[in-house]
Amino acid sequence: MGKIVLVFVSLLALVQVLAVDAVDRVKIWPMPESVSHGHGSLYMNKDFELKTEGSKYNDASGILKDGFSRLLHVLQVAHVVDGNSSGADTSLLLQGLHVVVLSPDDELQYGIDESYKLSVPASGKPVFAYIEAQTVYGxxxxxQTFSQLCQFNFKTSVIEVPMVPWTVIDQPRFSFRGLLIDTSRHYLPLPVIKNVIDSMAYAKLNVMHWHIVDTQSFPLEIPSFPKLWDGAYSISEQYTFADAAEIVSYAQRRGINVLAEIDVPGHALSWxxxxPSLWPSKDCQEPLDVSNEFTFKVIDGILSDFSKVFKFRFVHLGGDEVxxxxxxxxxxxxxxxxKHRMNESQAYQYFVLRAQNIALSHGYEIVNWEETFNNFGNKLSRKTVVHNWLGGGVAKLVVEAGLRCIVSNQDKWYLDHLDTTWxxxxxxxPLTNITNPEQQKLVIGGEVCMWGEHIDGSDIEQTIWPRAAAAAERLWTSYNKLAKDPRQVTGRLAHFRCLLNQRGVAAAPLAGPGRVAPEEPGSCYSQ
Known part of the structure; x- marks a missing residue:
């Protein structure tokens, strides 16, 4: 009996090892819903092309064409692709990608269909990989997934697609998969923001939460109230309104929404x-003056201007640490x-609710930090999304109250906490202790936060990556496909981190907590 048990345990261990090895061989990050592969190889033709026959999407804005150009760039950026595949077996030459998009619309908005199906055959005449998606963003x-199937072949100097045939069926677990950047504590130049957006797309994150202004500076031009710009650090550390439109457009063409934030009534000294009349007094400068009608006129002007550029369904109104x-x-x-028979707490509620109504009048739904819920949750607009950050347990209370929630608990998903590991x-x-299926749907997703007190253009990328990628898989991959032990994904995440490096993203090593340097000489894949 003992020997039988021992054999069974040994077989079970072997099955587990083989399962881990099979998963480890698939280097895609984040892990798709369904993946199968073979053992053959294809080689990309030097004239690799995009085909769209049968697609209902005409790509008038060029989003798909630009995405295909970026694909070719990331495949070729790591090495000089100068091999000649003209003499190769044509049945093993991958001629291009055939992409069929079923919806003619390319409006990017919360809740769009981001699913896709990708297949790469083992051979054919001619050989085309195939992507079918409901929307261009899928x-x-x-x-992005196809780009991770490819590798440079050093013998032939061409791009190879190993392990064909591939079949990938995929869709995101959560509709909101965010990354916050903070341009008030330190100004981030446009090229830095664009690089962050590019790297977000590699990990299938889809919301850039732009914490534009705060106590320290007000870098964004507001046409309705141009003197707000006086709160910038310097004349060169500013964003024009056209810059903001460029960031939104750049992100949208990569499938990323921009969630703009003005934090009121606190965190607003720079206004x-x-x-100066926005301050209660020259000696006591925040929160914004609740008694001054001009305060709400300015908020209305800002949100009116925002509505011309920031087309995402939501706007973030802060409301924390007041x-x-x-x-x-x-x-x-x-x-x-x-006069109005209010105490300070009631005035805080009055301010938040009035700001919410202004946002609603401009067509926005609202995101507020969790203090607003903790203090007067049942008074918030039913169009409020509560942004959790203080710790665990709040999301459960929010959804029990029937409101939506975004999870960013600071003990696990704040990137500026350098002692937090990947x-x-x-x-x-995000769904910890939330078991009711209807309440689970109210958790619309999560967000990792890159607060800027000690971050600028010199160190932002290695502080974000690879830890943000770990959260990205949690937000993209279905729960039953997620590893129960992070050791099971270490090799795959290390591979993604090295892939980011190859694409010019300064992602830090996995070993250690956030923003660490390599400990010693060695392979990228072992750091």
Whole structure:
């Protein structure tokens, strides 16, 4: 009996090892819903082409064509592809990609269909890989996955697709998969922001949360109130309104929404540099003056201007870390509170709800940090998404109240917490303790946050990556496909990190917590 048990345990261990090895051989990140592959190889023709016959999408805006050009670029950027495949067996020459998009519409918005099917045959005459997607943005995800199937063949100096035939069927687990960048604590030049957007697309993240302004600076031009720009650090550390439109367009063409944030009523000292009347007083400068109608006129102007550029369904209104003591100690504000029979807490609620109504009037739904829910949750607009950040457990309370939630708990998904490891990022589950299927649907996704106190253009990429990629798989891959132990994905994540490096993204080594340097000489794949 003992020998039988021993044999069974040994076989079970062998099966587990083989299963891990089979998964490890598939180097795609994030892991798709369904993957199968063979053992053959194809070689890309030097005239690799895009075909779209049968597609209902005419690509008038060039989104698919540009995505295909970027695919060719990332495949060729790591090595000089100068091999000659003209004499090769034509049945093994991959002639191009045939992409069929079933929807003619290319509007990017929350909740669009991002699914795709990718197949690469083992041979044929002629040989084409095939992507079918409901929307062009699903097709872009298919292109990203295809790019990870390819590798440079050093013997032939051409791009090879090993392990054919491939069949990949894929769709995201959550509709909101975000990364926050902060341009108030440190200004980030446009090329840096664009590089972040490119790297987000590689990991299938789809929302860039732009924390534009804060206490420290107000770098964005607001045409309705141009003096707000006086709050920028310097004349060269500013974004024009056209710059903002360029960032939105650049992101949209890569399938990424831009969630714009103005944090009110706290975190807004910089607003008063250009308009001092927004401060309760010169000596007590935030939160914004709740008693001044001009405050809400400015918010209305900002959101009116935003609506011309930031077309995402949501706008973020902050609402966190509000210290109302300025209202209490400033005579004219205290007088206003008395007149309206409000205490400071009620004034905080009044401010948040009035800002929400202004946003609603401009067609937005609202995201607020969790303090607004913790303080007066049942008063919030039903179009509010509560952004969790303080810790675990809040998401469960939010969805029980019937509101939507985004998870960014700081102990696991704040990238500026350099002691948080990629393993902790990977294992952070947005649906923890939420078992009701209808309530699970109210968790629309999650977001990793790159706060900028100690981050600028010199170190942002290696602070974001590869830890953000660990969260990206948690948000993309279906729960039953996620590894229960992060050690099972170490090799695959290391491969993705090295792929980012090859594409010019300064992703840090896996070993250690955030933003570490290589410990010693060695292969990229072992760091």
């Amino acid at each position: 097709a872009l995800h298919g292109l 008063g540099i250009g308009y 210290n109302t003591s300025c209202w209490r100690v400033t005579p004219h504000v205290r007088k206003w509170l008395t 393993q902790q990022f990977y294992m952070n589950e």
